[in-house]
Every structure is written in C-alpha cells, then in structure tokens.
Amino acid sequence: MTRIDRRQVLKTGAAFAGGSVLGFPAIGRAQANVIKIGHLTPLTGFLGALGGYAQLGVKMAEEEINKAGGVLGRPLEVMSEDSVNPATASTKAQRMLEQNGATMLLGEINSASAKTIMQVAARNKRLFMSIGARSDVLRGKDCNRYTFHVDIPVTVMVNAAGQALLREGLVKGKRIFSITSDYLFGHDLAKAAKNFYVANGGNQVGDELVATDATDFSPYLLKIRQAKPDLVSTNLGGNQVTNFVKQYAEFGLPFPIAGFNLNTADAWAAGEGNLSGIWPTVWHHDLDIPSSKTFVTDFTKKFGKPPENHAWIEYVTLKIMAQAMTETKSTETDALIAYFEKEPQFDLLKARKGYFRSWDHQLMQEAYPFTVKPKGQAKDQWDFLKLGSAVPAADQPLEVLAPTKEQSECKM
Amino acid sequence: MQWMFLLEQVVNGLVLGGYYLLIALGLSLIFSVGGVVNLAHGAFYALGAYVSLEIGKRLGFISAVALSPVVVGALGILFERFILRRFYTADPILSLLVTFGLAMVAEQMIRIIWGAAPLPASIPQELKGAIIIGDFLFSRYRLTLLAIVIVVLAAIWLLLHKTSFGRVVRAGIQRPDMVAALGIRLQPYMTTIVALGVGTAALGGALFAPITIVHPAMGAEIITAAFVVVVIGGLGSFWGVVLAAILVGVVRGVTIHFLPPAGEPSMYVLMFLVLLLRPRGLLGERIEKFE
Numbered sequence: 049m050t051r052i053d054r055r056q057v058l059k060t061g062a063a064f065a066g067g068s069v070l071g072f073p074a075i076g077r078a079q080a081n082v083i084k085i086g087h088l089t090p091l092t093g094f095l096g097a098l099g100g101y102a103q104l105g106v107k108m109a110e111e112e113i114n115k116a117g118g119v120l121g122r123p124l125e126v127m128s129e130d131s132v133n134p135a136t137a138s139t140k141a142q143r144m145l146e147q148n149g150a151t152m153l154l155g156e157i158n159s160a161s162a163k164t165i166m167q168v169a170a171r172n173k174r175l176f177m178s179i180g181a182r183s184d185v186l187r188g189k190d191c192n193r194y195t196f197h198v199d200i201p202v203t204v205m206v207n208a209a210g211q212a213l214l215r216e217g218l219v220k221g222k223r224i225f226s227i228t229s230d231y232l233f234g235h236d237l238a239k240a241a242k243n244f245y246v247a248n249g250g251n252q253v254g255d256e257l258v259a260t261d262a263t264d265f266s267p268y269l270l271k272i273r274q275a276k277p278d279l280v281s282t283n284l285g286g287n288q289v290t291n292f293v294k295q296y297a298e299f300g301l302p303f304p305i306a307g308f309n310l311n312t313a314d315a316w317a318a319g320e321g322n323l324s325g326i327w328p329t330v331w332h333h334d335l336d337i338p339s340s341k342t343f344v345t346d347f348t349k350k351f352g353k354p355p356e357n358h359a360w361i362e363y364v365t366l367k368i369m370a371q372a373m374t375e376t377k378s379t380e381t382d383a384l385i386a387y388f389e390k391e392p393q394f395d396l397l398k399a400r401k402g403y404f405r406s407w408d409h410q411l412m413q414e415a416y417p418f419t420v421k422p423k424g425q426a427k428d429q430w431d432f433l434k435l436g437s438a439v440p441a442a443d444q445p446l447e448v449l450a451p452t453k454e455q456s457e458c459k460m
Numbered sequence: 461m462q463w464m465f466l467l468e469q470v471v472n473g474l475v476l477g478g479y480y481l482l483i484a485l486g487l488s489l490i491f492s493v494g495g496v497v498n499l500a501h502g503a504f505y506a507l508g509a510y511v512s513l514e515i516g517k518r519l520g521f522i523s524a525v526a527l528s529p530v531v532v533g534a535l536g537i538l539f540e541r542f543i544l545r546r547f548y549t550a551d552p553i554l555s556l557l558v559t560f561g562l563a564m565v566a567e568q569m570i571r572i573i574w575g576a577a578p579l580p581a582s583i584p585q586e587l588k589g590a591i592i593i594g595d596f597l598f599s600r601y602r603l604t605l606l607a608i609v610i611v612v613l614a615a616i617w618l619l620l621h622k623t624s625f626g627r628v629v630r631a632g633i634q635r636p637d638m639v640a641a642l643g644i645r646l647q648p649y650m651t652t653i654v655a656l657g658v659g660t661a662a663l664g665g666a667l668f669a670p671i672t673i674v675h676p677a678m679g680a681e682i683i684t685a686a687f688v689v690v691v692i693g694g695l696g697s698f699w700g701v702v703l704a705a706i707l708v709g710v711v712r713g714v715t716i717h718f719l720p721p722a723g724e725p726s727m728y729v730l731m732f733l734v735l736l737l738r739p740r741g742l743l744g745e746r747i748e749k750f751e
Contacts, residue, residue, distance in 0.1 A: 091576070092677050092680075093677065096576065096675065096676075096677055097576060097577050097578045097675055099576075100575070100576030100577055101577065230721050256716075256720040257720050257721040258720065258721075258723070259721070259723060259724035259725075261681060261724055262723065262724055263672045263673075263678075263681060263682070264476060264479070264672070264712075266472050266475075266476060266599070266602070266713075267469055267472060267473075267712065267713040267716035267717065267723065268716060268720070270465070270468050270469060270472055270597065270713075271465075271716070271717065273597055274465050274468075287578070287673045287675065290578065290673040291671075291672050291673050294670070294671050294672065294673070295599075295671055295672075297583075297588070298583060298588070298599050298601055298602075298670075298671050299590050299597065299599050300588065300589040300590045300599075301590075313577055313578070314578075316577070316578075316580060317577070317578035317579065317580055317673050317674070317675070318580065319580030319581060319582045320580070320582070321582055322582060353575075353577070356577075429580060
C-alpha cells in the first residue's frame with residue numbers, strides 16, 4: 049500500500065497556488081482569505097519602460113507587506129497585467145473585478161487608459177488608485193468619487209519647472225516653441241503650459257503635435273531651427289522624450305530646452321551628454337531623506353538598479369493602501385473612501401508627508417525641478433540629474449502649485 | 461524663404477529614407493525569394509541594436525556597427541535553417557503565424573536578457589553635431605549613416621545584378637521551377653538571402669541605436685513602416701524599395717512641415733494612393749507564383 053506523503057500533498061498544493069497566480073485565476077478564487085488587488089500598467093508601447101519599473105515597485109511593496117504578516121492578518125495578492133491601451137485596460141479592469149475577485153484596482157501611467165479604468169471603477173463602485181497618470185482632466189472634469197490620484201497633475205509639473213524657468217529669465221518676453229505629444233496627456237500638458245506662459249509674459253511662436261509612435265523627430269527639429277526660438281518647451285511622454293532629447297543633441301541646436309514631463313527612466317535612456325535643460329519630477333532616488341535612502345538601498349539590492357520614480361510611487365501607494373485597510377479594518381470601498389476623505393497624512397519617503405484632498409482626491413505632495421549635471425560629474429549611469437530644492441518651499445502650504453477649487457472643474 | 465524651408469525638409473526626407481531602406485530591403489528580398497512574410501524582421505532590427513551596444517562597450521562604435529550585423533546575420537542562418545525553411549511551400553498563414561510568434565519570443569528574450577528599461581546609447585564624440593551647407597542643416601551622424609547606406613545598397617545591387625549568385629536569385633524569384641529544372645538547389649541561396657536581409661536590418665538597429673531609444677519593443681515599432689515601404693515599392697523590385705523608402709521619408713517630412721499631426725499617418729495615405737493606382741506597387745513586377 050502506498051502511503052501518501054504529507055509533504056507531497058503540500059508541494060502539490062503549493063504548485064497549484066503558484067499556478068493560480070500564473071494562469072489559473074479560477075482556482076485561486078477558492079482562497080477567500082487573500083486580499084486581491086488588480087494592477088494594470090502599460091508594459092509594452094511607448095510607456096512600457098516606465099510600466100516595468102511600476103511593476104517592480106508594487107511587487108516589492110507586496111512582498112514587504114506580506115512578509116510583515118499581510119493586512120488584517122490576510123495576505124495581499126497583486127495581480128499585475130499589461131494594460132496595453134485604453135480599450136484593453138478597461139476590459140481587463142472589468143474582468144479583474146468581475147471574475148478574478150479583485151477588491152480594488154490600482155496602477156496605470158497612460159492618462160487615456162486611466163480614464164477608461166476610472167469609468168469601470170465608478171460603474172462597479174470599487175476603489176481605483178490612479179497612480180502614475182498625470183492629466184489634469186482626470187482630477188478635474190472627469191473626476192469621480194471612486195478614484196484617487198497619486199502622481200502630481202500636469203499643472204503642478206508645469207509650475208514646478210516653471211518657477212525655475214522664471215528664475216532663469218527664460219519666459220518673460222521670450223519666443224517659445226512647444227512640441228506636444230498627440231494624446232490626452234500631451235494636450236492637457238500643452239494647455240497647462242500655455243496658461244503658464246501667457247500668465248508670465250512668454251510668447252508662444254509654435255506648438256506642434258507629434259504622434260505617440262513617432263521615433264524620428266528630424267522634421268520637427270528643422271522647424272525649430274527655422275523658428276529660432278529663445279526656448280524649446282516639450283510636452284512629450286514616455287519614449288518620445290528620450291527620442292527627442294537624443295536627436296536634439298544629435299542636431300546640436302543651440303536653443304535652451306525645457307520640458308514639463310520627464311520620467312527618470314526616460315532620462316537614463318537618453319544617456320549622459322544628450323540631456324540638457326530644466327524639468328520637473330515627483331521623486332528622485334538621490335533624495336536626502338533617510339526613509340527614501342532605505343527604500344533605494346533595498347530596491348537596488350533586489351533588482352540590481354536604482355528605482356525610478358514610477359517604482360517609488362507604486363511602492364508608496366500600496367503601502368498607503370495597506371495603512372488605509374489596517375486603520376479602517378476594512379476592504380470595503382465606502383469605508384476606504386471615507387477614510388481618505390478625512391485627509392489623513394501619509395509618509396511618502398519625502399521631507400513632508402502628503403494627504404489626499406477630499407474634494408478632488410488628489411494627493412498633495414512635494415515636487416522638484418531638476419537640471420542636468422555638467423559632463424563628467426555623474427557617479428554612474430543613473431546619476432546625471434541635479435535635483436533642485438522641493439517645491440512648494442517648506443513654509444508654504446502643499447496646495448499652492450495645484451489647481452484651486454475655483455479653477456478645478458471637478459464635481460463629485 | 462518658405463520654399464527653402466520646404467526644400468530642407470525634402471533633403472532631410474531623403475536622408476531619412478536611408479533608414480527605412482535598411483529595414484525594408486531585407487524584408488522585400490526575403491519575401492520575393494522565399495514567399496515568406498517575415499514578421500520577425502523587426503526583432504532582428506532590435507537585436508542588431510542590443511548586440512551593437514554589447515559589442516560597443518568592449519570594442520568601440522565602429523566594431524559594433526561592423527560586427528553586430530554579422531552576429532545577427534549568423535542568427536538569421538539558424539532562423540532560416542531550422543524554422544523558415546519549412547514554410548516556403550506551406551500555406552502563407554503558417555509562416556505569418558510562426559514569424560509573428562517568433563517576434564514576440566524575441567522581444568521577450570530581449571526583456572529577459574537586457575531588462576525592460578531602455579538602454580542608453582550615444583553618438584561617438586567625433587560624429588556629434590551638425591554641418592551647415594548653404595542654408596541647410598545636416599546632422600553629421602545622419603550624413604555618415606547615409607554614406608553607409610549607399611555603400612551597402614551598391615554592394616547588394618552588384619551582388620544581385622553582376623554575379624552568378626545574383627542571377628540565380630533573380631531567376632529564383634521569377635521561376636523557381638525552371639531553376640530547379642536546371643539542377644540548381646535554391647535552398648543555399650535562400651539561406652544567404654535571409655542572412656543578408658536580417659543582417660541589413662541589424663545594421664539599421666546598430667546605426668539607429670544612438671539616435672532613438674533602445675528598448676525591447678523597438679522592433680515592433682519599425683516593422684509596420686517597413687511593410688508600408690515594401691508594399692509601396694512593389695515586390696521583387698530593388699529600385700522600387702529604394703524609391704518607396706525615399707518617398708516615405710520625403711512625404712513624411714513635407715507633411716510635418718504643413719500639418720504636423722498628420723506626419724505619421726502620411727505614409728499610410730501614400731500607400732493607399734499607390735495601391736489604388738498601381739496595385740502591384742510603384743515598380744512591382746508581375747511574379748507568377750504570387751498571382
């Protein structure tokens with residue numbers, strides 16, 4: 049008679065559990081104890097590189113939380129998938145809630161995809177943490193009570209870099225040539241940038257749209273040269289920024305360059321010596337804050353490279369969610385919304401803590417302008433950005449750079 | 461002044477045509493000879509870029525550009541020998557599926573080996589900056605690139621039109637049965653053509669790594685444009701592909717000059733018009749086996 053080895057049974061069980069993460073969501077559903085979170089982010093396409101970092105960040109937070117005993121004594125399970133495009137993002141979000149047993153959704157970088165997921169969240173009355181999407185309209189005209197926004201909106205990005213541009217005297221009375229990514233986020237950014245330039249006496253001499261799949265910018269560079277602007281201002285996204293700055297350096301145009309969107313991974317991909325100008329960011333790995341340094345050390349040890357701002361923001365978001373569930377002792381949507389709307393403070397691995405504004409669900413936090421270190425000063429391939437001091441300044445309220453309630457079109 | 465600006469865009473479009481040409485030429489050759497639509501062509505372009513960065517780290521830029529096509533061309537031989545060869549006479553849908561699958565496998569392999577994050581790559585110091593000729597601005601790097609493309613183009617043309625190898629290949633495109641009847645096996649020729657085709661794509665990747673972003677999906681980005689060039693040029697025609705590549709570059713530049721948002725779609729409009737007027741493409745030949 050064969051005795052069934054207990055260890056064997058355990059192993060088989062473990063194998064099935066592993067399988068459920070990989071490809072058998074229906075089997076995984078039987079485990080009711082797990083808190084499931086649906087995570088969507090672009091892993092392919094022009095934002096794919098950023099999404100790769102986002103996934104590492106959320107996975108790292110998941111592991112840390114589970115190692116510490118989970119949330120409410122239950123393990124977390126983040127189901128992460130490529131959101132591909134707005135239509136697929138919406139289909140996958142619906143499927144995660146309906147079939148895979150997700151209690152809430154989080155993620156996204158693409159503003160157009162975030163918009164469709166927001167609609168799914170509202171329809172299903174479930175929470176959606178929109179982490180990396182930055183369009184103003186998402187927290188403005190399109191806002192809904194089920195969605196919270198973690199990353200800084202474009203108005204803050206424009207103001208963060210804009211303050212530095214004003215100090216350098218690159219706006220007032222200057223001829224500014226803009227180049228804009230032709231999708232929701234780019235248009236939104238261009239609008240905020242235009243408002244900023246008009247308010248500060250800049251003169252926009254050109255604004256050109258570029259398709260998101262464009263890899264060659266030479267015709268645009270020729271037009272910039274013909275326009276002879278005092279400042280080239282970019283409202284591009286993802287790979288476009290890298291392609292643009294590389295080719296800008298290639299053509300050796302003399303005009304100073306600035307931009308209102310540059311993720312660290314896009315800057316790293318440009319390589320030293322290709323990037324110049326003034327840009328905003330929401331976090332950078334050499335920030336001199338002890339908690340931030342611990343995160344950077346742990347991340348670098350785990351993945352062999354420093355975290356990018358999308359890794360950081362996903363990491364802190366899952367930690368925020370864990371804190372919210374622990375403090376409310378609940379995974380219920382209404383309880384969590386009520387909790388966040390009380391504006392509790394969260395540690396963001398920055399000098400100041402942040403909170404979600406109750407009326408538009410936007411996280412209030414510090415941002416930073418940055419420039420590029422002179423050639424030869426970089427310690428390694430990840431070290432060529434020179435971070436400016438945090439904005440708003442320590443003595444100002446966090447809200448000064450964000451749209452005010454009067455400016456916002458958000459009605460919940 | 462306006463027409464000068466326009467002329468500058470036209471000249472720039474010619475240079476850009478060289479870029480499209482490197483990728484489209486191999487695609488067209490492989491299709492013309494083997495009847496296989498190689499959807500994995502973009503993957504070889506991406507591999508060319510990644511391999512060139514690896515070689516460049518150790519041996520410098522010139523070796524990277526010279527050796528990367530050789531390494532990837534060798535992979536192309538394996539690709540032809542073990543995969544593509546089985547599909548020359550099969551239903552075209554099968555070769556479409558297998559090369560499409562291979563493109564995805566290759567992209568994922570790149571992600572596993574080199575990571576999802578894009579890699580930095582720079583133009584060598586001596587090729588940086590621009591040259592101003594008359595009123596026109598040229599990137600020094602792109603002019604170098606254009607010179608390389610012209611040399612490669614000339615070499616391939618001579619190979620196809622002035623050697624016995626080329627005669628067999630051209631005969632094989634038109635009448636593979638006659639070639640067989642003469643006792644010539646087309647197989648080794650096909651292997652060479654595939655190696656040559658993916659090698660030129662890899663050269664494109666190596667040359668473009670310093671000025672575009674190097675990331676796993678870069679092959680998928682370029683493959684559609686390459687197909688458009690092949691379709692506009694017409695199958696089996698060497699000069700058709702050249703003409704189409706230049707035309708796509710110029711039309712894109714001129715469109716961006718007048719209507720920037722239409723820059724990327726312009727090549728598809730061009731393809732549509734060409735197919736309406738000349739269903740076989742600009743210089744496409746009538747090829748019996750495809751009719």
